Amino acid sequence: MSVVAPLLIARRRYRLDLSLGTWALAAAILLVMVVVPLAWIFVASVHADQDNRLTLANYAEAFTNPIYLQPVRNSLILAALVVVIAVPFGTALAWAVSRTDMPGRNLIRMLVFAAFVTPSFLGATAWIFLAAPNSGWLNRGWVALTGAPRGPLNIYSLIGAVCVIAMYSFPYTFAFVSNALEFVPSDMERSAALLGANWLKTTWRITLPLVRPAIIAGALLSFLEAIAEFGTPAFLLIPARQHVITTQLYLFFQYPNRPNLAAAYAIPLLLVTAGLFFIQQHLLRRRRFTTVTGKGGVRQPFLLGRWRWPIFALCMVPPLFSLVLPYAALLATSLSRAWGRGPVPGNLTFTWYRWALVENQGARHAITHSLTYAAVAATIATILAVFTAYTVSRRLLPGARILGYLAMAPFVVPGIVLAIGLFSAYARPPFVLYGTAWMLIVAFATRFLPIAFSGSESALRSIDHELENAARTLGSGPLLTFRRITLPLLRRSILANWIIVFIPSLRELSSAVFLFTPATAVITNVIFDLSDEGNFEPLSALGIIMMALTFCLVAVAYRLFGGAVFAQRQRA
Amino acid sequence: MAQIRLVRLEKRYGTTQALCGITLAVSDGDLLALLGPSGCGKTTTLQILAGFLVPDGGEVWAGDRLISSPQGVVPPERRQMSLVFQSYALWPHMTIFQNVAFGLEMRRLSRDEIARQVKRILGVVNLSGYEHRYAHELSGGQQQRVALARALVVQPHTLLLDEPLSNLDANLREQMRFEIRRIHQETGITTVYVTHDQAEAMVIADHVAVMNGGHIEQVGTPEEIYERPQSRFVASFIGQANCLAGRMVEPGLVRCGELEIRAIDQSQFHPGDEVVLCIRPHALRVHGATSPHAAGTNTAIGRLMQSAYLGDLQDLRIMLPGNLQIRALTTSRQRYRPNDQLLVELPVEACRLVRG
Numbered sequence: 044m045s046v047v048a049p050l051l052i053a054r055r056r057y058r059l060d061l062s063l064g065t066w067a068l069a070a071a072i073l074l075v076m077v078v079v080p081l082a083w084i085f086v087a088s089v090h091a092d093q094d095n096r097l098t099l100a101n102y103a104e105a106f107t108n109p110i111y112l113q114p115v116r117n118s119l120i121l122a123a124l125v126v127v128i129a130v131p132f133g134t135a136l137a138w139a140v141s142r143t144d145m146p147g148r149n150l151i152r153m154l155v156f157a158a159f160v161t162p163s164f165l166g167a168t169a170w171i172f173l174a175a176p177n178s179g180w181l182n183r184g185w186v187a188l189t190g191a192p193r194g195p196l197n198i199y200s201l202i203g204a205v206c207v208i209a210m211y212s213f214p215y216t217f218a219f220v221s222n223a224l225e226f227v228p229s230d231m232e233r234s235a236a237l238l239g240a241n242w243l244k245t246t247w248r249i250t251l252p253l254v255r256p257a258i259i260a261g262a263l264l265s266f267l268e269a270i271a272e273f274g275t276p277a278f279l280l281i282p283a284r285q286h287v288i289t290t291q292l293y294l295f296f297q298y299p300n301r302p303n304l305a306a307a308y309a310i311p312l313l314l315v316t317a318g319l320f321f322i323q324q325h326l327l328r329r330r331r332f333t334t335v336t337g338k339g340g341v342r343q344p345f346l347l348g349r350w351r352w353p354i355f356a357l358c359m360v361p362p363l364f365s366l367v368l369p370y371a372a373l374l375a376t377s378l379s380r381a382w383g384r385g386p387v388p389g390n391l392t393f394t395w396y397r398w399a400l401v402e403n404q405g406a407r408h409a410i411t412h413s414l415t416y417a418a419v420a421a422t423i424a425t426i427l428a429v430f431t432a433y434t435v436s437r438r439l440l441p442g443a444r445i446l447g448y449l450a451m452a453p454f455v456v457p458g459i460v461l462a463i464g465l466f467s468a469y470a471r472p473p474f475v476l477y478g479t480a481w482m483l484i485v486a487f488a489t490r491f492l493p494i495a496f497s498g499s500e501s502a503l504r505s506i507d508h509e510l511e512n513a514a515r516t517l518g519s520g521p522l523l524t525f526r527r528i529t530l531p532l533l534r535r536s537i538l539a540n541w542i543i544v545f546i547p548s549l550r551e552l553s554s555a556v557f558l559f560t561p562a563t564a565v566i567t568n569v570i571f572d573l574s575d576e577g578n579f580e581p582l583s584a585l586g587i588i589m590m591a592l593t594f595c596l597v598a599v600a601y602r603l604f605g606g607a608v609f610a611q612r613q614r615a
Numbered sequence: 616m617a618q619i620r621l622v623r624l625e626k627r628y629g630t631t632q633a634l635c636g637i638t639l640a641v642s643d644g645d646l647l648a649l650l651g652p653s654g655c656g657k658t659t660t661l662q663i664l665a666g667f668l669v670p671d672g673g674e675v676w677a678g679d680r681l682i683s684s685p686q687g688v689v690p691p692e693r694r695q696m697s698l699v700f701q702s703y704a705l706w707p708h709m710t711i712f713q714n715v716a717f718g719l720e721m722r723r724l725s726r727d728e729i730a731r732q733v734k735r736i737l738g739v740v741n742l743s744g745y746e747h748r749y750a751h752e753l754s755g756g757q758q759q760r761v762a763l764a765r766a767l768v769v770q771p772h773t774l775l776l777d778e779p780l781s782n783l784d785a786n787l788r789e790q791m792r793f794e795i796r797r798i799h800q801e802t803g804i805t806t807v808y809v810t811h812d813q814a815e816a817m818v819i820a821d822h823v824a825v826m827n828g829g830h831i832e833q834v835g836t837p838e839e840i841y842e843r844p845q846s847r848f849v850a851s852f853i854g855q856a857n858c859l860a861g862r863m864v865e866p867g868l869v870r871c872g873e874l875e876i877r878a879i880d881q882s883q884f885h886p887g888d889e890v891v892l893c894i895r896p897h898a899l900r901v902h903g904a905t906s907p908h909a910a911g912t913n914t915a916i917g918r919l920m921q922s923a924y925l926g927d928l929q930d931l932r933i934m935l936p937g938n939l940q941i942r943a944l945t946t947s948r949q950r951y952r953p954n955d956q957l958l959v960e961l962p963v964e965a966c967r968l969v970r971g
Contacts (some may be wrong), residue, residue, distance in 0.1 A: 509704035515691035515717030516665055516698040517769060527717075531708045 062521035066439045069430035076427070076489050080464030081205035081456065082314070087306035087467045103306035111308065114291040118312075121205055121276070121287055122487050130262045132361050133216025141224040144344045146355050154362035155209060157354035159214035160593055161365065162550045164274025164567075165586045167198075167207045169280070172376055174198040176385050180372070181305065181598060182219065199283040204276055208269050210365035216261030216269070223257035224250070229343045242345045252304065256326050263323040267316050271457030273553035278574055286444075288312050289459050289553070296557065302467065309460040314403040317329045317455040371592075395584035395592055406569055413565040413589070416480060417548035420487035421495075425541045427488070427493035429533060436503045437511075447500070454493035458553030461490055466557055482558045487548040494547070495540040502536035503529075535604065539577030542600045546593055616803050617677050617772035618643045619664070619693070625651070625672030626659050633659045636673065641822075646799050646806040648816035651826035652852070657809045660826070661777055664807060665698050666691040694720070696773040696964040697766035701781055703758045705750035711737070711761055712746035720771035722860035736768040739798065756787045763795070769804065774799075774806040780815060792818045811964065813853050825849050843881070846969050850893040857893045857941050859900075860971060869968060872937020876913050889971030898965035899933060899943040906958035913961040917941070919951050933959055 085151060091098045105111050173181045174196035182194020197203060198603070217551045227250060235245040273289040281290055289307070295305035347354055376382040379390045399406040428450065433446040434440055451462060455535035465486050477481040506529065514524040530537075552567040559568045566589050575584035624637040634656045640648045648658040662668040664675060666688050669935055675683035682689040691698075697718075705714055712733055719729045737743050740760040748760055760777060766774060780788045796819050799806055809915070810816050815839040818822050825832045825840060825848070833845045844850035847858050861871035863884045869876050869892055876892060884890055917933040920940070922946060931943045931951065941959065951957060 077698060507704060508704055509700040509702050511708055512665070512667060512691065512705075513698065513704040513765070514717065515667075516694070516696055516775075518692045518721035519717070519767070520690070520692050523721075526704060532706075 061569065062439075062525070064445045065522060066430065066434040069427060069434060070440055072427060073431050073446060073449055073492075076485070076492070077452050077480055079459060080468045080489070081452070082464075083461065083467035084306045084309060084464040087463075088301045088310055089307075090303050091448070092251070092301050092303045095484055097435075101304045105304060105308040106311075111291065112413075114286040114288050115311075117201060117280075117285060118287040118289070121201060121208070122266045124202070124205040124264050125209045125212055125269040126262050126350050127215040128205065128257060129265045130216045130276070132209075133265075134212035134220050134251070134258055136213070136361065137217045137220035137224060137252070141221045141353055142250065142345055143347050145351055145352070145358065146356075150357050151355075151362070154366055155214050155217050156597075157364040157594075158211055158362060159218075160546065160597060161369075161590065162274060162552065162567075163208050163211040163380045164278055164552055164570075165550075165590070166211055166365060166583060167204070167275040167278040168579065168586065169231060169376075170203070170207050171370040172372040172382055172579065173368055174203065197506060199279055201283075201285055204279045205365070206364075207275050207279065208272055209265075210361060212265045212268060213361055215264040216258065219257040219261040219264075220254050224468075227253050227557050232345075233343075242347075246345075260323050260326050263326075264320050265321045267323075267455070271316060271553075271557070272311065272378060273457070273459045275569075277556075277571070289457065291554070292459050292463065297549055302463065306464055308449075309463055312457060313455070313460055320455040327453060336442065337592050373583045373586055375582055377587050379580055382579050382583075385592070391524075394431075394445065396588070397583045398581055399584050403581075405564065406581070408543065409564050409566045409569045409585075411587065412480070412483075412563060413549055414489060416483050416565060417545045420484045421541045421544040421547045423484070423488040424492045424495045424544045425499075425537055427538060428492060428499045429530075429537060432499035432503050434494055437508070440519075447496075450496040451493045453489050453491075456490075458490055458551065459557065461552040462486060462557035465489070478559070478560050478562070481565050483555060483563055486554040486558050488544075490551065490554055491544045491547050495544050498540040498543065499533070500568040503532055506532050535575060539600065542596055546596055549593055549596075550589060619674065619773060619807070620676040621660070622666075622676065623673040624660065624663060624670050624675065626663065626668065626880075627671050632829055634663075634670070635777075635909060636791055637826075637829075637831055638673075639824055639834065641805055641807060642645050643805055644803045645797075646808060646821045646822045648808045648820035649812055649826060650810055650813060650816040650823050652811055655810075655826040656829040658777060660930060661698075661775055661807065661809050664773075665696055665775055667696050671788055694777055695771050695848075696774040697771035698777065699766045699770060699779045703750075703762040703779075703782075705758055705761055705765075707750055710747050711753070714750070714761060715765045717766055718765065722769065726862075730759055732768055736764045738941075739767070740764045741803075755783050756791065759783060759791060760794075763798065767798070767804075771804060771903075774804045776806065776808045778800045778810055779808075780810075780953045782844075788815070790799075795819055804936060817853075825852060827852070844893060844967065844969065845882075847891045847893065850891075850967070851968065855896055855942070856893045857896060859939055859941070861890055861892050863888045863968075872935065872939045874915050874935060874937060874939070876961055876966060877963045878968050879903070880968045882968065883971070884968060890968045891971050893967045893969060894928075894961055895913060895967050896942045897928075897944040898962060899941070899945070900960040900962065901933070901943050901945050901951075902960075903949070903951070903957045904958050906914050911960075915959050915968070916961050917957050919953050919957055921953060922951055924950075931957075933957055935959065 048537070088101055089097055089099060091100060127348045136151060138146045140151050171179070173179050176182065176199065177193065177199045179194065179196060181197065182196050182603045183196040185191065198207070229255065232249055236242075237250045240248065271289065273293070276287045277293065280287060286294070291322050292305050292309055295301045295308065319507060378392060378394050380392050380394070381390065384390045386495060399410070401407070429444055435450070437441045440446070465482065466477065469485070476485060509526055510532070511524050514528045515521070550567060552571060555565050555567050558570055559565065564587060570582050570585055573579070573585070619641040620637040624634050627634070627635040637656070637660060645827045649660060657756050659668065663670050663683055665878040666683065669687055669688050670683055672685060674681055676778060677694070682694060702963070709717070715736060716729050717730055717732045724732070730967040733746070735742070737746065740763055742757060742760055742764065745753065745757065750761065753761065780791050780793070783791060792815055808816070810818055820837065822834060823837055823840050824834045827848050833849045835843075840849060841853050844853065844856070850856040851858055861869040861876070863886050864870050864875060865886055866883070867877055867880050869878055869890055871892055878892055915935050917935040919931060920934050923930040927947055928944050929947045929950065931940050931945065933943060935941055942960065
């Protein structure tokens with residue numbers, strides 16, 4: 044009989060076990076945050092706009108009136124065409140970067156990532172400078188060169204919007220496919236080569252079929268994002284009077300205000316995006332080889348020989364259209380007195396940066412708002428994500444798996460639809476958030492919660508349960524174990540999650556457009572209004588400032604965590 | 616310090632029954648090995664013992680305290696049990712000192728006391744001077760000893776070990792077996808040791824509980840388990856055994872194929888019962904058919920099918936009349952060739968009968 048052991052027990056004070064309450068609180072917050080706005084969309088959709096009667100008339104009107112059906116058709120065409128352009132580019136670039144000895148592979152990787160970080164509405168603005176029907180620089184260049192009466196390009200068109208969205212959408216396919224290619228062992232390709240296939244045939248018959256699930260997953264994600272995209276259609280298609288679902292939703296909130304009709308109109312969109320997401324997840328899960336651990340054998344790149352430089356040139360085409368030309372155009376415009384005069388001496392000025400950073404109170408406030416809202420939203424999302432992911436992965440509550448689905452749900456909700464739900468939920472008692480900063484913060488935190496959640500979940504998956512169980516057997520309760528063991532092990536992942544939620548929050552447009560008030564405007568609101576007014580020079584300056592802030596953060600994240608952090612974001 | 620009793624313990628995962636009513640007692644200060652193939656339920660048993668799983672039926676008692684039942688479990692942190700994990704589960708963000716000190720901190724000991732105890736236990740496991748290293752800077756064997764130190768320093772009533780040596784190379788494993796045995800003798804802590812390695816169980820344990828398919832097949836000292844297996848499974852899992860199916864003719868006499876064999880029968884089978892006759896390969900005696908050894912009780916002429924030369928031993932596969940294949944390990948003094956006729960003797964005292 045040991046004398047010491049009973050003594051140890053006696054000295055120990057048992058704390059009340061608060062753990063269950065903690066997990067339950069996190070679950071409750073999540074429930075309110077995600078379920079309430081979504082439920083409100085359904086509630087609103089079955090109530091009449093005029094007298095708030097219970098009715099199905101909204102659905103009937105939304106899906107019989109030809110005025111409202113045309114945007115649905117346009118949205119489907121737009122998204123399909125985006126896939127047709129983005130997927131081949133994404134796949135080709137992924138193959139060239141991860142399977143060949145093409146020069147500048149890291150450069151291409153970085154450029155693809157830069158395109159990924161750039162919001163497409165900023166690209167759309169830049170392409171207005173480049174390809175507006177008469178005034179666009181490319182068109183004017185064409186006229187000057189050929190003497191034709193007018194240039195060939197018109198960015199204010201469905202095809203214009205398709206091209207712009209596709210140029211910022213190909214990184215999805217790129218990310219999935221290059222990740223999958225990492226796990227295709229060279230042996231498989233060598234076998235084909237030994238049987239007499241040249242590299243083109245080998246790629247076509249062996250390599251690409253092996254990564255087909257990744258290609259399809261990328262295509263579905265591109266489709267999903269394109270159909271949910273608001274910024275680019277708003278900038279390019281509203282002037283062209285060619286509406287898509289998201290811009291039509293926006294119109295429902297202009298005079299005459301029809302929020303309940305908008306809700307009914309949004310629900311099929313929601314079902315489509317949710318359906319696509321589940322198909323995509325299913326695909327990724329079924330073909331596990333895209334995410335197996337460890338690399339598949341030794342990999343030898345294809346030697347392209349004299350094709351090295353031509354293929355590199357080909358790979359520079361998407362970055363040229365998504366980065367080089369747009370950023371050049373934005374920069375030039377932001378430094379011009381009037382963009383229409385082009386980059387000529389006497390047109391150069393720093394006025395717009397002064398305007399944004401010093402003189403204009405609205406712009407200055409917007410920058411401060413963007414930074415603080417994004418920071419608070421990132422903090423909320425990260426904390427909630429850690430607690431939820433922990434509850435889910437350790438099955439701490441009954442029905443924990445449902446919590447996981449809830450935390451991922453905002454991912455399938457287009458920003459504009461989420462905004463409609465949040466507006467319905469929080470513009471009335473008991474929680475009147477509309478008009479306050481919290482409205483936007485809650486919107487950003489909810490919208491990007493899935494990113495933080497999937498990040499936390501995969502980080503938790505890599506922490507062996509035994510590490511926690513060891514602490515338990517040594518006398519530490521569940522909460523203390525979480526604090527002393529789990530949280531310290533998650534530290535890096537938490538910081539990474541914070542940054543990858545902050546970045547999209549900073550540039551979020553689609554939900555902000557609905558939820559801001561003049562007192563709470565963020566950078567994207569100001570950009571949207573400036574675009575509406577045609578004030579492109581200050582818009583460009585503000586856009587450049589926003590992207591400078593973004594790229595600073597990206598650089599910090601890269602320094603701290605390397606590129607792997609962003610792979611999560613793309614897969615989220 | 617603690618006597619552990621498991622009473623009719625049951626656990627289901629979905630439709631599979633992981634534990635089908637385990638009853639087992641570990642007396643105070645005993646080192647019991649739970650031995651069985653993977654999937655036999657030994658790890659589940661350990662998880663229930665530690666308080667991580669709630670049983671679907673049955674009870675766990677520590678002394679006179681009920682600590683697990685389907686109605687509820689005392690949480691792991693209040694059981695005074697330490698667990699050494701297969702993966703060691705050393706916390707990568709803490710130094711060796713912090714790892715070992717954690718349990719003492721939980722018990723709110725003073726800093727000086729903690730420092731003293733950690734120093735003492737690291738001495739016991741021969742790791743003095745490693746306090747400020749991190750786990751990844753240590754070898755597998757050293758990590759193993761840190762895990763042991765961390766479990767022992769809190770002076771638990773019960774020590775649980777979950778395949779603690781399975782990640783070590785063969786030499787180190789043998790060394791650690793004796794190390795664990797030594798530490799157990801010094802501390803006298805009631806210990807439950809889970810393993811699938813029968814040699815490990817034999818070396819380390821006072822008692823061995825052989826598990827299979829959610830049942831306990833047999834509990835006993837290593838000698839009992841080896842010398843007097845009570846089931847076909849135990850006989851073949853602990854060491855090698857020839858298991859011949861047969862039917863009782865009369866008490867002590869069994870018919871296997873065309874042979875009638877005398878055997879030791881402790882279970883009092885009745886004539887007509889289906890039984891299995893177990894005999895270890897090295898207990899068989901083999902002679903050339905032309906040798907002067909006369910055919911007597913429990914002998915048969917067989918044909919050599921295959922032989923393998925193992926140095927001082929040879930491994931023979933012999934076909935006995937009635938299509939009975941049997942394996943024998945004999946000295947290599949006289950070599951036989953395939954198709955030789957051999958006289959095989961099954962000594963009565965080496966033939967044991969178990970349930971069929």
